[in-house]
Amino acid sequence: MSNVLTLKNVSKTFGEVAALHNVNFHVGDNEIVGLLGDNGAGKSTLVKIITGYHQPNPGGELFWKNERVERLTVPKARDLGIEVVFQERALADKQSLWRNIFMGRELSDRLGLLDVAKMRSETRRLMNTAMGFTSSAVTAESTVKTFSGGERQGVAITRALYFQAELVILDEPTMGLSLSETRKCLEFVEGIKKAGKAAIFIDHNIFHVYPVVDRIVVLDRGTIAGQFMKNELSLQELIDRLYVVAQTGHLESKN
Amino acid sequence: MSSAHEAPLSRRAERSPFFRWARTYPLQIGIVMVAVVIWVLFLIGSPRTFLSGDIYVSFMTTTPYFALIAIPLTLVVITGEIDLSFPSVMAFGMTAFDVIFTWTGSYWLGFLACLVAGLLAGYLNGVLVVRVGVPSLVATIGTQFLWRGVVMVITNGQGLGMTALEPTGLHAVLVGKLAGFFPMQFVWTILVALVMWFFLNRHRFGAHVYLTGDNIESARLMGVNVGLTKTLTFAVAGLLSAFAGFVVSVGLLFFWPTMGDGYLLNTLASVFLGGTSVFGGTGTIFGTVVASFIIGAINAGIVAAGLTSFWTQLIYGLIIVLSVSIQTLLAKRLT
Numbered sequence: 001m002s003n004v005l006t007l008k009n010v011s012k013t014f015g016e017v018a019a020l021h022n023v024n025f026h027v028g029d030n031e032i033v034g035l036l037g038d039n040g041a042g043k044s045t046l047v048k049i050i051t052g053y054h055q056p057n058p059g060g061e062l063f064w065k066n067e068r069v070e071r072l073t074v075p076k077a078r079d080l081g082i083e084v085v086f087q088e089r090a091l092a093d094k095q096s097l098w099r100n101i102f103m104g105r106e107l108s109d110r111l112g113l114l115d116v117a118k119m120r121s122e123t124r125r126l127m128n129t130a131m132g133f134t135s136s137a138v139t140a141e142s143t144v145k146t147f148s149g150g151e152r153q154g155v156a157i158t159r160a161l162y163f164q165a166e167l168v169i170l171d172e173p174t175m176g177l178s179l180s181e182t183r184k185c186l187e188f189v190e191g192i193k194k195a196g197k198a199a200i201f202i203d204h205n206i207f208h209v210y211p212v213v214d215r216i217v218v219l220d221r222g223t224i225a226g227q228f229m230k231n232e233l234s235l236q237e238l239i240d241r242l243y244v245v246a247q248t249g250h251l252e253s254k255n
Numbered sequence: 256m257s258s259a260h261e262a263p264l265s266r267r268a269e270r271s272p273f274f275r276w277a278r279t280y281p282l283q284i285g286i287v288m289v290a291v292v293i294w295v296l297f298l299i300g301s302p303r304t305f306l307s308g309d310i311y312v313s314f315m316t317t318t319p320y321f322a323l324i325a326i327p328l329t330l331v332v333i334t335g336e337i338d339l340s341f342p343s344v345m346a347f348g349m350t351a352f353d354v355i356f357t358w359t360g361s362y363w364l365g366f367l368a369c370l371v372a373g374l375l376a377g378y379l380n381g382v383l384v385v386r387v388g389v390p391s392l393v394a395t396i397g398t399q400f401l402w403r404g405v406v407m408v409i410t411n412g413q414g415l416g417m418t419a420l421e422p423t424g425l426h427a428v429l430v431g432k433l434a435g436f437f438p439m440q441f442v443w444t445i446l447v448a449l450v451m452w453f454f455l456n457r458h459r460f461g462a463h464v465y466l467t468g469d470n471i472e473s474a475r476l477m478g479v480n481v482g483l484t485k486t487l488t489f490a491v492a493g494l495l496s497a498f499a500g501f502v503v504s505v506g507l508l509f510f511w512p513t514m515g516d517g518y519l520l521n522t523l524a525s526v527f528l529g530g531t532s533v534f535g536g537t538g539t540i541f542g543t544v545v546a547s548f549i550i551g552a553i554n555a556g557i558v559a560a561g562l563t564s565f566w567t568q569l570i571y572g573l574i575i576v577l578s579v580s581i582q583t584l585l586a587k588r589l590t
Contacts, residue, residue: 053476074478090476092469094536103466104477112459141279 002066003028004167004198005050005082010060012045019045020056021222027167027198032189034209035202037219038246043202046219047171050200051084052077078105081166085173089156093145098123100144101159122162130158150181157188168192168199174208186212206242210235218242220249282530286542289528290549297552301559310555315441318551320506321518322444322544323499325525326451327492329543332526333455334485335468335535336391340380341496341522342515343402348373348497349510350406353415362420369501370494376402377493381486406512415510430506440502444544447495452540464488468535520571521550527578534586550574 005027012020020042027033037043048054049062052072056062062069064080084090091100098119107115107122123140127133131154138147144155153173160168170189174182189212192199203209209216210230216238217227225245233241244250277284297305304310324341331338351372356365376398383394420426431439455461463484466474474481499518504510529546531538550571557566 051476074476078478084476086473086476090470090473092466092473092536094469094532095465099462099465102462104463104474104479106459106462108459114457114459114462116457139275141275 003063004031004065006063006066007046007050007056008061008063010046010049010062011057012042012049012054012060013057018222020049023219023222023224025217025224027200028215030193030196030198031215032193032199032201032213034206034213034216035200035219036206036209036216036242037225040221041219042222043219044171045222047084047169047200047202050077050169051082074104078163081164082169083160083163083165083167084169084171085153085156085160086171089152091144091152091155094143096141096143097127097138097155098140100155101126101162103159105163126158126162130161131155149176150178150184153177153181153185157185166197168197169202170199171202172204173201174203174205182208206235206238210238218245220245223249225250282537282539283541283545286528286530286545286549290545293549293552293556297556297559300556304559312436312438313555314548314551316438316506317554318548319438319440319444320499320503321522321525321550322547323440323447323502324492324496324518325522325529325543325547326444326448326540327488327495328522328526329529329531329538329540330451330455330461330464330488331391331492332531332533333464333468333535333538334488335471336384336485336488338377338380338391338395338489338492339519340376340395340398340402341492342517342519343399343406344373344376344493344496345500345503345515345518346406346510346512347376347402348500349415349504349514350409350512351497352501352504353410353510362423362425366425366501369497373497373500374490374494377490377496378486380493381489384489385482385485410512412512414512415504417504417508417510420505421508426505429502440506443502444547448540448544455540460484460487465536468532468537470536520568520575521547521554524571524574524578525550527582528574530578530582532582532586533579534582 003026005025007023007025010020010023010025011018023042023046025046035043035046045054049056049060049072052074055071062072069076069080090103092103095103101123102119107119109115120140127138127140131151133151133154138151144152147155157170157173170185173185173189177185186208189199189201193212193214201209201213213230215227215229216233218225218241226241294305324345328338328341348369352362352365352369355368356362359365380391380395380398383389383398384391387394389397427439429439429443433439433442455464463474463479463481466477466479467481467484471481496515500514503514525547526538526543527533528549529539529542529544531543553570553574554567557564557570
């Protein structure tokens with residue numbers, strides 16, 4: 001199986017703190033990878049390197065479809081087809097829905113002139129199809145701060161989908177969602193798989209991660225503690241192993 | 256039974272064009288209502304003054320002096336920053352004019368030097384805030400004193416007579432009369448407002464101005480170059496401050512090295528009364544322009560009412576405090 005994304009020997013230090021240490025990580029074509037780890041394990045740092053927000057320390061290499069990428073930036077990552085649904089949703093509360101959907105990637109011509117009509121009409125179309133907004137009180141002009149947690153997540157996810165993502169990264173997507181909203185979010189992850197795309201699914205809740213992923217990677221204190229295909233382990237075995245990771249920093253028990 | 260009727264009615268109301276329009280432009284509608292109320296009060300209080308055309312020509316003559324700055328300052332405030340250095344930048348630009356005009360004898364070169372000086376002063380504010388990381392409130396208070404000091408040192412506190420420019424085309428273009436009635440500085444204000452409105456609402460730069468001020472971290476994560484956006488708003492504010500300084504000097508045919516100090520309060524009052532949020536992320540050019548003319552009218556009203564100019568400070572201060580308080584309370588209520 002060829003890989004859509006490969007990281008080789010990636011480290012990241014912030015001042016004295018080593019957030020990631022010699023991480024080797026990959027995502028296969030049409031593969032859903034669950035990324036598990038405690039707070040401070042380095043999950044968010046890894047995501048921010050993959051999205052071009054942080055640069056890895058010298059020596060680390062990043063490959064997109066087996067081609068080396070030099071100095072990845074946020075716009076470059078998006079051009080490649082890497083989309084993120086951030087933990088904090090990365091929304092601008094006081095702005096309209098359409099401005100949020102097209103944030104940082106406004107539809108414009110070479111001179112930077114906006115196609116506002118197109119962005120509004122595309123937003124209206126997405127509201128009916130992808131976001132499932134039915135209330136007539138919500139329009140493309142509505143400000144995002146009036147939305148519920150699920151609606152906000154819908155906006156963040158729809159935004160990631162709209163731009164033909166090859167690899168979708170979901171950073172704690174179920175945080176703060178109700179049961180039915182969580183269900184919808186997990187269906188969305190399954191939808192990515194069906195559409196032939198790849199995803200990295202990060203969540204604290206392994207009950208959310210386990211059912212929808214192909215492979216699970218466990219990160220601990222900045223290193224990959226271990227990884228395995230889902231069909232190698234039952235959910236109960238996974239929980240037991242994670243307990244061992246928390247104790248020893250390794251996925252496999254030493255004794 | 257009644258509730259079954261009410262639900263579709265309220266939904267219909269929400270769908271009606273007027274309702275949508277009112278919800279889309281609450282700030283603009285609010286500021287126009289404030290303007291109308293104040294105008295009616297003035298009409299009642301002093302009908303002879305406010306029914307003649309002269310007072311409106313007077314508004315169109317003097318309001319642009321600070322409206323020209325309030326318009327780009329709106330962009331700075333929308334990004335979540337503030338620029339308090341513009342009074343000194345007005346004088347700094349004119350000092351550059353003074354030096355180049357005295358040296359070369361060309362007022363066109365002097366005018367160009369004035370604009371370049373303003374642009375550089377604004378750019379420096381941007382660098383201090385974005386690159387060095389100094390809070391804009393502190394950085395621009397610092398540059399306010401810095402540029403005023405530079406002006407005083409270079410001019411030695413001496414003013415410059417501008418009567419040589421009176422017969423020139425530059426004078427006619429900047430402060431002459433259009434169709435024998437409209438002061439050209441008013442025409443320039445409208446032009447600047449239209450260009451700024453266009454960039455704020457129809458250009459990627461403006462979209463990034465709003466996003467940067469609303470949630471800088473989100474904007475950064477989504478690939479907005481927030482540093483460049485902020486630096487550009489500061490540079491434009493500097494450029495137009497110098498331009499306003501030139502318009503004032505050529506309008507009054509004299510440049511005082513202390514020029515600009517009197518514009519701090521009314522410019523800030525125009526931005527905040529116009530509905531631009533102190534917290535960043537929201538604000539309109541339309542609101543600022545209407546608010547500028549309200550502030551200009553209040554000044555005339557104070558004089559017409561026979562009060563001393565000491566009252567202007569009190570009232571402008573009150574307007575700033577009230578408008579930012581109302582904004583803060585509204586923001587709390589809505590979140």
